[in-house]
Every structure is written in structure tokens, then in C-alpha cells.
Amino acid sequence: ATSASLSGRVVTITAGPTREPLDPVRYLSNHSSGKMGFALAAAAARHGAEVHLISGPVTLPTPVGVTRHDITTAQEMSDTARQLAKESDVFIGCAAVADYRAANVATHKIKKQANRDGMTLSLVKNPDIIADVGGMTEHRPFVVGFAAETRNLEHHARDKLERKGLDMIVANDVSLEGLGFGADQNAALILWRPDATTPLQRRELPARDKAALAETIIGLIIERLMTSNDSKQTP
Ligand code: PMT
Numbered sequence: 001a002t003s004a005s006l007s008g009r010v011v012t013i014t015a016g017p018t019r020e021p022l023d024p025v026r027y028l029s030n031h032s033s034g035k036m037g038f039a040l041a042a043a044a045a046r047h048g049a050e051v052h053l054i055s056g057p058v059t060l061p062t063p064v065g066v067t068r069h070d071i072t073t074a075q076e077m078s079d080t081a082r083q084l085a086k087e088s089d090v091f092i093g094c095a096a097v098a099d100y101r102a103a104n105v106a107t108h109k110i111k112k113q114a115n116r117d118g119m120t121l122s123l124v125k126n127p128d129i130i131a132d133v134g135g136m137t138e139h140r141p142f143v144v145g146f147a148a149e150t151r152n153l154e155h156h157a158r159d160k161l162e163r164k165g166l167d168m169i170v171a172n173d174v175s176l177e178g179l180g181f182g183a184d185q186n187a188a189l190i191l192w193r194p195d196a197t198t199p200l201q202r203r204e205l206p207a208r209d210k211a212a213l214a215e216t217i218i219g220l221i222i223e224r225l226m227t228s229n230d231s232k233q234t235p
Contacts, residue, residue, distance in 0.1 A: 007048035012088040014095035016056035018074040023106035031181040034058030037094035039214035074126035085133045088141040093130035134165030147171040168192035
């Protein structure tokens with residue numbers, strides 16, 4: 001569906017994996033393909049939004065009408081996100097951001113040690129991008145996070161919604177065959193809180209193409225934006 005319901009709105013979306021270098025030839029990363037985040041960007045653009053897509057290294061074409069910002073590391077994604085979030089009405093964190101990076105990136109290729117069977121990597125925490133946006137006190141956008149879980153989906157999703165200061169969370173069980181990372185389909189449990197006093201609302205979306213899931217997620221976000229506009233007009 002095409003509509004102008006997001007016209008005049010700026011939507012920033014993070015997508016894909018981040019890559020955390022260990023040395024000039026190696027890195028830590030994950031299996032995110034960017035498909036889910038790119039589908040969200042395409043859907044938001046179809047609804048008339050100005051869309052900024054902050055993408056890790058993926059092999060997907062940029063959706064029509066979307067401005068793409070390519071990054072490699074979580075720190076680079078964080079720097080770009082901080083800039084764009086201030087100008088955004090909606091911020092969606094779909095990227096699979098590496099929680100940790102190497103404490104020291106080796107200048108030269110790390111050599112195999114002939115006399116040692118084990119090796120220990122020392123890691124340090126990366127910035128939590130969505131939590132930083134969720135915690136903004138000025139020009140805070142409507143903040144939507146994802147939760148990739150392999151068990152206790154709803155419990156972890158509720159915890160992330162609260163802890164990261166999100167308005168909505170899209171939780172996906174990434175242990176299910178044919179869904180989640182790299183797949184063309186996904187299923188989700190979406191949770192949001194209409195206002196501070198109302199209990200969490202939930203919507204369960206069974207497996208479907210990521211394009212269809214993205215359309216539903218953007219539709220729910222549009223509903224939330226319209227509701228908060230109404231409440232601003234009637235104090
Ligand atoms: O890219 P695809 O192959 O299409 O796969 C889609 C997906 C499975 C990657 C996607 O649907 C998804 O679940 N994305 C979130 C993956 C993830 O890293 O989830 P998390 O539970 O670790 O993180 C929770 C939230 O915090 C996410 O919104 C994440 O973007 C954000 N985060 C996490 C760590 C960090 N340092 N900064 C963040 O902003």
C-alpha cells in the first residue's frame with residue numbers, strides 16, 4: 001500500500017550487522033543480512049517519509065526514495081545515529097549491533113602461536129545505540145527497538161522495552177527455522193505502551209514475508225504517531 005501518512009516525517013532506521021575489527025584481516029560480526037531493516041525503510045518511504053537508513057555491510061540495493069548511510073562498526077553506527085536521531089520523528093533499531101568490540105585492534109595480523117592451543121580475546125562494551133536514543137531528553141523521536149531472542153521471548157522483550165526506554169519493541173525468536181537472521185520471512189511479537197498508566201499492548205504476527213511484516217510494523221507506528229498527535233491537540 002502507498003499513502004502519504006508519513007509525509008513531512010523523518011524516519012531513521014538502523015539495519016544489518018556491525019563489524020568489529022580484531023586485526024587488519026579479521027572481525028567479529030553476526031548473520032544479519034539487512035533484509036528486515038531494508039524492508040522497513042522501503043515501507044516507510046512508500047508512506048511518504050524522509051527515510052535515513054544507517055546500514056552495516058550488506059549486499060542489498062538501497063530502496064527507492066531512501067537515503068543510505070553506510071557504516072562498518074558499532075561506534076560508527078552510533079555516531080551517525082546520534083546525529084540523525086535529533087532530526088527524526090521515528091527511530092527504528094533493527095540492526096544487529098555487536099555488543100562488544102576488541103579492547104585493542106592489532107596493527108598487524110595476529111599470528112598463530114605454535115606453542116599455545118588456546119587464545120583469549122579481550123573485549124569491551126560498545127555504546128547501546130537504541131538505549132541512547134531512548135534516553136534523549138530533547139527532540140526525542142518515537143523509538144522502536146527489536147529484540148532477537150532464542151528463548152523467553154516476551155520476558156526479554158519487556159525487559160528491553162523498559163531498560164532501553166523504548167516506545168515499542170518488535171521481538172523475534174531467532175531460533176526458529178527459516179525465520180529471522182538472513183531469512184526472507186519473519187514472525188514477531190510487538191509490544192507497546194499507549195501511555196504511562198496503561199498496561200502494555202501486544203500484537204502477535206505469525207510468519208510472513210519481511211516486506212509484509214515491515215508494512216504492519218510501519219502501520220502500527222503510524223497509529224501511535226496519530227494517537228499522540230490527537231492527545232497533544234486536546235490537552
Ligand atoms: O537483518 P536480517 O537478516 O533481516 O535479520 C533481522 C534481524 C533478526 C537482525 C532483526 O529482525 C532483529 O531482530 N534485529 C535486532 C537484532 C539484535 O541485535 O537484537 P538485540 O536483542 O541484541 O538488541 C536489542 C535492540 O538494541 C535492537 O533494537 C538493537 O538494534 C539495539 N542495540 C543493541 C546493541 C547495541 N550496542 N546497540 C543497539 O542499538
